[in-house]
Amino acid sequence: MIKVSLSLILSIALFIELSAQSDSLLKLWYSHPAEKWVEALPVGNGRLGAMIFGNPTEERIQLNENTVWAGSPYNNANPKALKALPVIRKLIFEGDYEKTQDMANKEIISQTAQGMPYQTVGSLYLNFPGSENYTNYYRDLNLEEATATVKYSVDDVEFKRVVFASFPDQVIIVRLTADKPGKINFTASMNSPEKVVVLIPNKNEIELDGITTDHEGIKGKVKFSSLVKIVNSGGSITSNDTSLSVAGADTATIYISIATNFINYHELDDNRLNRAENYLSEALKKNYTEALKDHIAYYQQFFDRVKLDLGVTDSVKNPTDVRINEFAAGNDPQLASLYFQFGRYLLISSSEPGGQPANLQGIWNDQLYPPWDSKYTININTEMNYWLSEVTNLSEMNEPLVQMLKELSITGRETAKEMYGAGGWVAHHNTDIWRMTGAIDGAYWGDWPCGGAWICQQLWYKYIYNGDKEFLNSIYPIMKGASEFFNDFLIEEPEHKWLVVSPSVSPENSPSIHPDYSITAGATIDNQLVFDLFTETIHAAEILGKDKNFVKVLKSKLKRLPPMQIGLWGQLQEWLHDWDSPDDHNRHVSHLYGLYPSNQISPFRTPKLFEAAKTSLIARGDESTGWSMGWKVNLWARFLDGNHAYKLIKDQLKAVEIPKEGKSIFSEGGGTYPNMFDAHPPFQIDGNFGCTAGIAEMLLQSQDGFIFILPALPDVWSSGNVSGLKARGGFIVSIEWKNNKVSKIKIKSLLGGNCRVRSYDKLAAAGDFKLEEAKGENPNPFYIVPGIKQPLISPEAKIKHVELKKSYLYDFKTEAGKEYTLDLSE
Numbered sequence: 001m002i003k004v005s006l007s008l009i010l011s012i013a014l015f016i017e018l019s020a021q022s023d024s025l026l027k028l029w030y031s032h033p034a035e036k037w038v039e040a041l042p043v044g045n046g047r048l049g050a051m052i053f054g055n056p057t058e059e060r061i062q063l064n065e066n067t068v069w070a071g072s073p074y075n076n077a078n079p080k081a082l083k084a085l086p087v088i089r090k091l092i093f094e095g096d097y098e099k100t101q102d103m104a105n106k107e108i109i110s111q112t113a114q115g116m117p118y119q120t121v122g123s124l125y126l127n128f129p130g131s132e133n134y135t136n137y138y139r140d141l142n143l144e145e146a147t148a149t150v151k152y153s154v155d156d157v158e159f160k161r162v163v164f165a166s167f168p169d170q171v172i173i174v175r176l177t178a179d180k181p182g183k184i185n186f187t188a189s190m191n192s193p194e195k196v197v198v199l200i201p202n203k204n205e206i207e208l209d210g211i212t213t214d215h216e217g218i219k220g221k222v223k224f225s226s227l228v229k230i231v232n233s234g235g236s237i238t239s240n241d242t243s244l245s246v247a248g249a250d251t252a253t254i255y256i257s258i259a260t261n262f263i264n265y266h267e268l269d270d271n272r273l274n275r276a277e278n279y280l281s282e283a284l285k286k287n288y289t290e291a292l293k294d295h296i297a298y299y300q301q302f303f304d305r306v307k308l309d310l311g312v313t314d315s316v317k318n319p320t321d322v323r324i325n326e327f328a329a330g331n332d333p334q335l336a337s338l339y340f341q342f343g344r345y346l347l348i349s350s351s352e353p354g355g356q357p358a359n360l361q362g363i364w365n366d367q368l369y370p371p372w373d374s375k376y377t378i379n380i381n382t383e384m385n386y387w388l389s390e391v392t393n394l395s396e397m398n399e400p401l402v403q404m405l406k407e408l409s410i411t412g413r414e415t416a417k418e419m420y421g422a423g424g425w426v427a428h429h430n431t432d433i434w435r436m437t438g439a440i441d442g443a444y445w446g447d448w449p450c451g452g453a454w455i456c457q458q459l460w461y462k463y464i465y466n467g468d469k470e471f472l473n474s475i476y477p478i479m480k481g482a483s484e485f486f487n488d489f490l491i492e493e494p495e496h497k498w499l500v501v502s503p504s505v506s507p508e509n510s511p512s513i514h515p516d517y518s519i520t521a522g523a524t525i526d527n528q529l530v531f532d533l534f535t536e537t538i539h540a541a542e543i544l545g546k547d548k549n550f551v552k553v554l555k556s557k558l559k560r561l562p563p564m565q566i567g568l569w570g571q572l573q574e575w576l577h578d579w580d581s582p583d584d585h586n587r588h589v590s591h592l593y594g595l596y597p598s599n600q601i602s603p604f605r606t607p608k609l610f611e612a613a614k615t616s617l618i619a620r621g622d623e624s625t626g627w628s629m630g631w632k633v634n635l636w637a638r639f640l641d642g643n644h645a646y647k648l649i650k651d652q653l654k655a656v657e658i659p660k661e662g663k664s665i666f667s668e669g670g671g672t673y674p675n676m677f678d679a680h681p682p683f684q685i686d687g688n689f690g691c692t693a694g695i696a697e698m699l700l701q702s703q704d705g706f707i708f709i710l711p712a713l714p715d716v717w718s719s720g721n722v723s724g725l726k727a728r729g730g731f732i733v734s735i736e737w738k739n740n741k742v743s744k745i746k747i748k749s750l751l752g753g754n755c756r757v758r759s760y761d762k763l764a765a766a767g768d769f770k771l772e773e774a775k776g777e778n779p780n781p782f783y784i785v786p787g788i789k790q791p792l793i794s795p796e797a798k799i800k801h802v803e804l805k806k807s808y809l810y811d812f813k814t815e816a817g818k819e820y821t822l823d824l825s826e
């Protein structure tokens with residue numbers, strides 16, 4: 001009797017869950033288990049990550065913890081740089097690039113460690129005997145609840161697994177249920193490619209203890225412990241030396257706790273087991289239902305801020321891998337909104353306040369030596385990881401990046417002094433958990449001292465989106481330190497007497513006249529970065545009423561930076577000299593930093609540079625690595641060309657070949673894996689984040705002195721709506737549109753101030769406020785635009801006139817906390 005009612009209750013519970021799930025379109029779902037890692041589904045809480053394969057017979061849950069990195073605190077500055085610097089600078093101005101690069105390889109590039117790899121913890125395996133003949137298979141990743149689910153039937157029993165990485169409880173929880181009692185039978189075991197010991201500390205627990213590897217002469221000192229505890233209802237648990245077996249249970253809940261001895265980039269202790277035990281015992285105080293509820297509630301405070309609807313077609317009935325295969329040729333606008341929300345999901349899941357920033361793979365990595373060490377490549381990739389953070393209303397998620405920058409400003413101070421005898425702080429093109437700041441990987445790639453300057457942009461954006469003066473005050477020393485470095489490091493070039501960064505490179509590219517040598521002085525991106533850094537440090541100092549004398553110095557140096565230049569074939573020059581080739585298809589488009597993410601180039605303020613930048617990007621081409629295409633979505637959005645931006649989304653969402661086990665393919669053929677991870681290839685998360693930012697950029701921009709509504713809407717998204725995007729100055733914007741025309745805009749002002757709006761459609765105020773035609777400069781201080789120098793233009797260059805679609809520009813006054821509605825004017 002009791003058995004019958006229990007089974008009935010279980011079936012009802014399953015039915016309720018099933019029907020609740022089928023409503024949501026915000027799911028990645030599949031009709032077969034994952035075989036390869038790039039088919040498995042990611043969950044994470046910033047600190048812990050797991051990839052779920054969902055095989056009915058053998059579940060693999062591959063585990064990560066974001067401080068499990070090889071090595072230990074170290075510094076890799078090359079002390080020979082100080083003496084070599086004047087010689088190298090002279091050689092560059094003499095044009096002897098071969099000798100320069102040779103010397104830089106030995107005397108600037110680190111002769112010790114080149115960065116430590118981020119490593120996996122290992123995997124938990126769950127073996128389910130007798131499940132070979134399963135039917136009704138289904139698995140998904142639910143983006144609205146941050147849970148992964150697997151379902152299947154064996155004989156007449158329906159089984160279900162739910163996995164999530166709890167944000168509030170700091171453990172990964174796996175819940176196993178069946179619609180009939182006593183049917184849960186499995187064996188749990190763990191392994192890892194790291195040096196580990198696995199033991200059974202008590203009858204329902206597995207413990208895995210390990211230490212990360214030595215690497216390039218740096219001793220591996222990160223110790224980690226993972227505790228796996230099974231709580232069963234009904235049935236029994238038995239154990240042998242290394243595994244646990246559950247028999248005849250009604251349900252089983254598995255808690256996975258992981259902790260390390262990492263305290264911060266220069267301190268480790270010996271407390272990892274205590275930490276892991278504490279997380280576990282705290283988590284066990286809640287029952288499963290409460291834990292799930294708290295997890296979802298925490299996650300939804302962030303995820304629910306933005307909704308996007310680009311339309312729905314029949315394609316949504318297909319599994320996600322099929323939809324990716326068909327995307328380019330089909331009509332599946334919901335896949336683009338799913339990809340957008342997946343990007344936001346990944347950022348919330350891989351970058352939480354108090355933790356590490358998302359690395360090249362976020363937090364998900366199953367290897368000891370992942371491609372490029374899965375570290376922080378700061379000549380584009382790490383920055384791209386955070387482009388979506390403000391506009392898609394996830395500002396909290398960039399806190400780990402801010403913290404990393406604080407730490408780099410400490411380690412980088414030593415490096416600036418030791419290598420260049422300069423004040424302030426410097427970082428080159430890579431860093432890792434130990435915040436190394438030396439130059440690595442060979443001069444062709446690594447002799448680039450502007451990594452810190454680029455990440456400083458994110459600090460400034462965080463301020464201009466949120467207007468928090470206290471925050472500005474707290475990060476001002478970082479910006480000032482970066483400016484101090486360039487104040488000392490810039491030198492005068494002989495021809496025009498401009499101040500330039502030297503030695504440097506235009507990231508990972510070389511001019512076709514000497515393709516083997518990249519080292520240069522005054523690369524366009526460097527000029528743009530130093531321009532932004534100085535301009536923003538000046539603004540910050542003025543807002544905070546600080547450092548009058550330093551501001552004077554920066555202002556005078558700012559005037560002496562090179563202008564942007566338009567070369568022979570009408571392109572924006574990548575280098576100080578007119579060396580660009582129209583046949584150069586390098587994935588990096590560094591000189592277009594000035595267009596995106598920066599706002600130095602604008603169709604309204606600098607039309608010639610705008611056209612030149614477009615000429616450069618057209619020559620570079622569309623298809624490339626994943627992250628390169630993600631960048632190009634943003635660039636085409638800034639060119640106000642929605643159809644071209646959409647073409648790049650199609651390229652980005654192209655299904656790519658799955659890498660062979662253990663091998664990483666590196667090629668230019670980027671796209672998307674079945675689990676929607678971006679393919680460089682191999683997997684690199686920046687493409688996911690870059691393209692997500694790009695989709696936002698097509699719908700809303702705010703860098704050019706106004707909020708631009710639907711600046712680059714492609715024809716295929718003719719009707720839709722978005723809510724909760726953030727514009728500079730703390731405006732939360734929602735837009736509805738129909739047949740390519742705006743129908744309603746809602747703007748909530750968080751900070752007050754003038755709101756200036758540009759739209760291709762005539763608008764009217766709906767409510768009690770005055771909408772006026774905008775004139776002159778936007779008085780809102782968060783909408784200040786940079787005054788850049790007039791470009792130098794090659795006499796041979798033919799420059800097209802910018803054709804802009806007619807648009808309307810309005811102003812209205814706002815009060816903090818109030819929402820304003822605008823309609824299409826009749």
Ligand code: FUC
Pocket residue numbers: 360372377381508587625627680684
């Ligand atoms: C830079 C890029 C590569 C890759 C690597 C992590 O070297 O040029 O494409 O993204 O970083």
